[in-house]
Amino acid sequence: MPSPVGVLYAAAVVVAFCHISDGSISRVAVPVKNGKCAYDGHLLSHNYALDRQSPCEKVICDTKQRVVYIGLCSPVANPENCEIRTREERYPYCCPQPYCGKP
Known part of the structure; x- marks a missing residue:
């Protein structure tokens, strides 16, 4: 059975991602070097x-679980007469978005 602290930490990670993106979240095992995730x-x-x-x-x-949580961009639909564009910025602003031009 998971510890209450572990459950709370997992909930905090989910909340950290939920307000930014509804894309997928992956959990990846990583080495810990000098107390930091590599x-x-x-x-x-x-x-x-x-x-x-x-x-x-x-x-x-x-570092306690020896993992990183990775939040990715949501899949994007490409409406008719539109194109998918990305911006040269950091997450989440680099996520693909449909651009349909000016009305």
Whole structure:
């Protein structure tokens, strides 16, 4: 049975992602070096959230569980006569969005 602290922490991670994106959240095991999560060339402190541009994702470190939680962009529908565009910014602003031009 999960500990109450573990359940609360998991809930906090979900809340951190919910207000930003309704995309998927992955949990990835990572090595911990000097008390920090080692992920894709970055060393992240416990509970640190890194908003990345490429790839467009939010990464949160959990050194106690030895994992990072990765929030990805939501899938986007492409309405007729529109195109999908991305911006050169950090997550969530880099997520693809439909652009339909000016009315």
